[in-house]
Every structure is written in C-alpha cells, then in structure tokens.
Amino acid sequence: MNILTIPPQLTSCEGKDLLTLTDFSPEEITSLLDLAYVLKKDHKNGTTYQPLAGKTLAMIFDKPSTRTRVSFEVGMVQLGGHVMNLNRQDIQMGRGETVEDTAKVLSRYIDGILIRTFDHQTVETLAKHTSIPIINGLTDHYHPCQALADLLTLQEEKGNLSGLKLAYIGDGNNVLHSLMHGAAATGIHLAISTPPGYEPLPIVWKEANELAKKTGSTITFHPNPYTAAENADAIYTDVWASMGQEKEKEKRLQDFMDYQVNQALMDKAKTDAIFLHCLPAYREWEVTAEVLDGPQSVVFNQAENRLHAQKALLVALLGERQVVSKEMDHSA
Secondary structure, three states, X not given: OOOOEEOHHHOOOOOOOEOOHHHOOHHHHXXXXXXHHHHHHHHHOOOOOOOOOOOEEEEEEOOOXXXXXXXXXXXXXXXXXXXXXXXXXXXXXXXXXXXXXXXXXXXXXXXXXXXXXXXXXXXHHHHHHOXXXXXXXXXXXXXXXXXXXXXXXXXXXXXXXXXXXXXXXXXXXXXXXXXXXXXXXXXXXXXXXXXXXXXXXXXXXXXXXXXXXXXXXXXXXXXXXXXXXXXXXXXXXXXXXXXXXXXXXXHHHHHHXXXXXXXXXXXXXXXXXXXXXXXXXXXXXXXXXXXXXXXXXXXXXXXXHHHHHHHHHHHHHHOOOOOEEOOOOOOO
16 A cells, blocks of 8 residues: 655644634645645556545535535545535434534544535534534635635646735635635735625635735735736636525626626736636636636636645545655655
C-alpha cells in the first residue's frame, strides 16, 4: 500500500469541523492546498492511497448539487472510504426529530458528515452536538469547499498566491464570503464590486480584514466593476440569483446588468488574466459566452479541483495518523 505524506501543519486537524475557512489557520489552509496538489498529481500518475479505508461519510443535501455531491463521493471512494447519501426525505431530521438528536445518533454510526443546506445555523448546531467532523458543503452564507478549490486553481495557474490581485464582480453571496476568508488567509488582494444593496455581510468584512492584517492581504470595495478589474490577475463571478432566490430573478437581472463579465471588462485585467466561475453559469447573464468559453477561462479545471481540494480536506479531518509528515514536493 502506498503511504501518503502530509504536511506537519495538518497533523492536528483530525476531528476538526469546517464550517467556514476561519476554522483553519493560514498555515493549515496553505498546507491543505499543498496536499491537494500532491493528491492531484499522483492521481494523474495512477498512484492511489487509501487513508480512509473503513471510514464512512454521510452526506445530507437540502439543496440540489452536481459538483459537491459527485466530488465528495468520488473523493471518498478514491481514498478507500464509503459514502451514505441521506436526503431529508430519507431521515427523520426536520420531520419531528431535532437536529441535535440527529447529530448525536449519527455520531455513533459514522466518521463525518457533509451537509449542504440553507440556514448556516443548522450546520453550527450539527457541529455543536456531534463528536465527528462536520463539513459545510454550502449554506446561504458560506461555501468554504468551493473557496479551497478556487485557491488551488489560482495557485496552479499563477504560482504563489501572496500578492495576486483577484477581482470579484457580482453578488455578495456565500461564494464571495468564503473567497474573502480564503484571500485574506493567503495574502491575495481581493477587489470586490457588487451593485448597491448586494454587498457582503458586515461580519465577513470584519473577519476578512482582521485576518488580512496578519497576511498582507487587502480586501477592497469598488462601486465600478471596471475599476475593480484593473490589472487583476484573475476575475471571478457567480450567478446573479442563487438557489432560493428564483423569485428575485427579474429584479436581479436589472440590478446586475452593469456587472456582467464580458471581454471589455476582461481587457481591464492583465493580458494573462484568467476567468473563474464556480458553476453552474448562465451565459449572457453574469458572463458572456465569449469569456466563459474563451482561452482565459479555467472554469472546468476549477470544477475538477473541487475533487482534489476536498480529498485533501477529507484526509486532514478523517485520515488515520500513521501517515508520514514531511515537506511537500512541488516538483512536476
């Protein structure tokens, strides 16, 4: 059996929760990215590891999912573990049994829980009442697993994250909240542009700016999206109406029309700038087909990196600790 090496900074992560990226230190986030890089490279080379043999992850989905569900399920299998899909209609949580009681019961059976739901408080309640790791697969306020994949993609495409300029154009939503945490933790300069009334939550601004002071990052707001995009190394956007906001689509379409990522906006960035989108995307809404399907777009590599970043996370939280700790090798 191949022995997986992990960075020493991750040896204390066993049993931790990932509710937001603030649950991990900047050093731990960097080490997760290092481990994800190695797991991706070795997977491409045909090298396999099974540090999660005998481990079971329960996945609870209150929202539809493509990338989260498939990447976590495939990742667990590739690492030797098992997955149980527990939709709300399959279990008693929310149909009379409290979240607290469900958490205590599941802790007796399985090794970790991934949950994709609406209210972030549900994830916090699960974490408070379980003795196993809880992974936030998305809530209305945060999407930390997506941010890990975003950081991995930026690192692959641009090298060292510290000092990069990333422009985020669009809705101040869960994706942006976690991206703010991730950028602040890794020294990225994040320039944000949202329409009036769609800004990120004040608590996230506070958390990100406090962290940015320690890493040299800057988190700035620009009313004009073209100003935010100037000299950016990467431009990121997301859908204008997320799940649960379908009734707001027509209003949002009007409010966001000036915040579309098109080639004119991309031209404000550096000539080698890349385009990021967490998908699914709506061509000619938040991004034109010319950009999404063009040479600067790395969205499908970004989507693939959900698998590799989450495998690193699963190893860190659930893996056995007989693995050897040493510095990661970034050589090709």
